[in-house]
Amino acid sequence: MDDLVPLFTRIGLSEQKAKETAKNKKLAPTLAAAIEAAGFASGEVPETIGKMLYRLASTITPPALPHLDHLAQAVGDGRLTTNEQVDAAIKFSATQDPTVDTAAFERACGIGVTVSDDEVNQAVAEYLQTHHDRLVKDRYRALGALLGGLKKVEALRWATPAKVKAAFDDQVLNILGPKDERDEIVKTKGGKGKDKAPKAVPAQAKADGAATPAADGPRRDPDAIFFEGELSRLHRPGGNPQIDPALMEAHLKATGGQVVTRFPPEPNGFLHIGHAKAINVNFGYAKAHGGVCYLRYDDTNPEAEEERYFTSILEAVKWLGFTPYTVTYSSDNFQRLYELAVELIRRDKAYVCHCTGEEIKAHRGGDAKGPRSDCVHRARPVAESLAEFQKMKDGRYGEGEAVLRMKMNMQDGNPQFWDLVAYRVLNTPHHRTGSTWCIYPTYDYTHCLCDSFENITHSLCTTEFRQSRESYYWLCDALGVYKPVQWEYGRLNVTNTVLSKRKLLQLVNAGLVSGWDDPRLYTLPALRRRGIPPQAINNFVREVGITTSNTTIEVERLDNQTRAYLDEHAPRLMAVVKPLRITLTNLPEDFSESLTVPFKPRTPAMGEHTVPFTRELYIDASDFRLEDSPDYFRLARGKSVGLLHVPHPITCEDVELDAAGEPVHLLCRYENGPDVPKPKAYVQWVAHNPAHGSPVPIQELRVYDRLFRHNNPLDKSEVPEGWLSDVDVDSLHRLTGALVEVGVWDAVRRWTAAMADPVVERAHVENLRFQFVRIGYFAVDKDSVLPPSETVASGDSAACTAAGQLVFNRIVTLRESNKKESGTTQA
Ligand SMILES: Nc1ncnc2c1ncn2[C@@H]1O[C@H](COP(=O)(O)OP(=O)(O)OP(=O)(O)O)[C@@H](O)[C@H]1O
Numbered sequence: 001m002d003d004l005v006p007l008f009t010r011i012g013l014s015e016q017k018a019k020e021t022a023k024n025k026k027l028a029p030t031l032a033a034a035i036e037a038a039g040f041a042s043g044e045v046p047e048t049i050g051k052m053l054y055r056l057a058s059t060i061t062p063p064a065l066p067h068l069d070h071l072a073q074a075v076g077d078g079r080l081t082t083n084e085q086v087d088a089a090i091k092f093s094a095t096q097d098p099t100v101d102t103a104a105f106e107r108a109c110g111i112g113v114t115v116s117d118d119e120v121n122q123a124v125a126e127y128l129q130t131h132h133d134r135l136v137k138d139r140y141r142a143l144g145a146l147l148g149g150l151k152k153v154e155a156l157r158w159a160t161p162a163k164v165k166a167a168f169d170d171q172v173l174n175i176l177g178p179k180d181e182r183d184e185i186v187k188t189k190g191g192k193g194k195d196k197a198p199k200a201v202p203a204q205a206k207a208d209g210a211a212t213p214a215a216d217g218p219r220r221d222p223d224a225i226f227f228e229g230e231l232s233r234l235h236r237p238g239g240n241p242q243i244d245p246a247l248m249e250a251h252l253k254a255t256g257g258q259v260v261t262r263f264p265p266e267p268n269g270f271l272h273i274g275h276a277k278a279i280n281v282n283f284g285y286a287k288a289h290g291g292v293c294y295l296r297y298d299d300t301n302p303e304a305e306e307e308r309y310f311t312s313i314l315e316a317v318k319w320l321g322f323t324p325y326t327v328t329y330s331s332d333n334f335q336r337l338y339e340l341a342v343e344l345i346r347r348d349k350a351y352v353c354h355c356t357g358e359e360i361k362a363h364r365g366g367d368a369k370g371p372r373s374d375c376v377h378r379a380r381p382v383a384e385s386l387a388e389f390q391k392m393k394d395g396r397y398g399e400g401e402a403v404l405r406m407k408m409n410m411q412d413g414n415p416q417f418w419d420l421v422a423y424r425v426l427n428t429p430h431h432r433t434g435s436t437w438c439i440y441p442t443y444d445y446t447h448c449l450c451d452s453f454e455n456i457t458h459s460l461c462t463t464e465f466r467q468s469r470e471s472y473y474w475l476c477d478a479l480g481v482y483k484p485v486q487w488e489y490g491r492l493n494v495t496n497t498v499l500s501k502r503k504l505l506q507l508v509n510a511g512l513v514s515g516w517d518d519p520r521l522y523t524l525p526a527l528r529r530r531g532i533p534p535q536a537i538n539n540f541v542r543e544v545g546i547t548t549s550n551t552t553i554e555v556e557r558l559d560n561q562t563r564a565y566l567d568e569h570a571p572r573l574m575a576v577v578k579p580l581r582i583t584l585t586n587l588p589e590d591f592s593e594s595l596t597v598p599f600k601p602r603t604p605a606m607g608e609h610t611v612p613f614t615r616e617l618y619i620d621a622s623d624f625r626l627e628d629s630p631d632y633f634r635l636a637r638g639k640s641v642g643l644l645h646v647p648h649p650i651t652c653e654d655v656e657l658d659a660a661g662e663p664v665h666l667l668c669r670y671e672n673g674p675d676v677p678k679p680k681a682y683v684q685w686v687a688h689n690p691a692h693g694s695p696v697p698i699q700e701l702r703v704y705d706r707l708f709r710h711n712n713p714l715d716k717s718e719v720p721e722g723w724l725s726d727v728d729v730d731s732l733h734r735l736t737g738a739l740v741e742v743g744v745w746d747a748v749r750r751w752t753a754a755m756a757d758p759v760v761e762r763a764h765v766e767n768l769r770f771q772f773v774r775i776g777y778f779a780v781d782k783d784s785v786l787p788p789s790e791t792v793a794s795g796d797s798a799a800c801t802a803a804g805q806l807v808f809n810r811i812v813t814l815r816e817s818n819k820k821e822s823g824t825t826q827a
């Protein structure tokens, strides 16, 4: 039968499958006969015909065999085109005499029946309506069974299966939205995927999808997270169903098929580390897909908005390294939103309601309050609502006397989907529109419409908006405008802090922190001021991953990302926190040697600087002990230690004490003779010789512990006295008297030279970050005074020291320390 293989490959079977089929004693002759009867003994066979002939030959039953030729002809001339039709034809023929009643045959197989797209959509909609409860309850897990059931729908019997499937998928997406964590497949012990609700992710648990930390293992593509998990299953532009296909056409024309997202903060406070996630999600998803992201100020609440928040938000977004496609304001759309509200009333989908807030709540029903109930205003005539809305706009109602409500739903149990308020009266001037309006649109009314105006493809927000999906989609459809898809991800929190604006304000007002940018806080301005590099924040957010679980991540993970970044990028300098003077007695008074030291070992690109080595110098007091012990390898009377970058060690010969018995001056010998053993330890130091570059005094070294003592200050079981009681009032240590090597000015010079406008860029001193060797990572605080640009550029270190005043923030310790230990151990 091998000679049949070429015939079988011609109908589209693979070589392998054709060989297997040729060996099948029953199937091979039937298929060969069918191909011949269909008129394809030679020549090309169209793909669908090939498939149907195979279906026919492989499923035909003995009673229908006498009709094989006739059936094959019906396939060959394109009358039988689907599996459903071939199956029906076989079934019908099995009951017939050799002579066939053609009309009856065609009726039985749906030949000549066409089902339009509208009919398909309609039938699928009716089917899903009947199974709505099951679909909503079991969500994507129900799809297999529902799709199976769809086959039995008579109206769809002769429809093209691909069209039915497409309509089904679209409508399901419309009802359920994209998959989320409720649809996750949880692996069971046996390793087999099983559908079940996901377990809550415990606080501090490593979130799913966490990337390899930057510090260990090969680095992953930081954008990989946008193509994994649920994000990988989000629709492509054009794939989100609309009530009218023309809306999608217009949308695609406007966007060119690009992904469009938006980051929509309310300008009522400073952004925090959680927003860094939102920024990464929105800007990052768009960028990874070659799309664009808007920064949209969601400014519909004039009471809470202030200019400084607008400015700070844009700065923070840019600081994190993202560029908004355009900066927009919800308020840009106030007129358009108003006109659409009038249209909504005209469509009898909104009404003016005069109930009090209490009454509205009572009508909402729920739990103990009983079922929802309509208020008297719901049924008022359209004309009356139009007139009343006009009165609202004209300022003829006071606050609370009238609201516009959307006729959404008074049956459902979804607390975010009922007759939501669209407009309220507010006699507050708006930051941008002044007193033009005395009615303002609500979030529920504004957000989806602004998304629609901006042609957003993916409206990405946090999970507390999950239940708002229905109202979001309802409003777009009710007004017949383009409808984006909303998808939610989990909020990000970190341990040992609070993020809510209200709580931060309490801390500021109580004087427990110096302001919104106090470096102990986790607002973006605070993190920036502290010197945390934006790259470390982005790496942290991406390492944690983007899932739908709300996560509280150990703040140590941010510290680790900060260290990993600074280890690579921060120039290294020597500094001493508590200077202890040393005289190298065997060197001449005016001894000075210039040592050339790289800013980072084995990294020539970071440059080098000059370190003067002189007879007088300082080490850190913590590197000397009056009482020696065999396991102590730094300096003590009679002991030697190495000075970093200096060729030979020093040995302590004598110690001068102050009145309190504390060492104030060490007399040491520079061991530059032959055969001196290598020291067991090296310490940092700074030279002290006015003629050759004095060390630079640090006005203040600010060392921070965690502001909150407990991981979860808001958790009453951890902090029964309440979160405010958890504040460590002793978490800021201001150290004075520290010294840094004069090379700090070389670093400042390199930094300012790299700035487009050094004077302006002084504002960004937090970018001046250093590793103080053996102490920690430090950034210049904005309270510093930098010398004038010309002085810095002149290279005159003494003049710089005279003109500047340096204040440093400790960004992070060098290593992860035991949490219980005081964070000051390394500085
Ligand atoms: N902790 C968080 N983690 C992730 N995303 C967040 C977090 N907080 C806010 N967002 C998201 O950032 C976007 C803009 O936030 P907006 O300032 O309007 O939120 P918010 O909920 O008022 O924030 P908060 O009250 O915490 O300051 C929204 O999409 C919001 O969902």
Ligand SMILES: NC(=O)CC[C@H](N)C(=O)O
Binding pocket: 264, 265, 266, 298, 443, 447, 460, 461, 462, 465
């Ligand atoms: N959908 C959203 O992203 C919500 C943004 C809105 N500004 C809020 O947090 O209230």
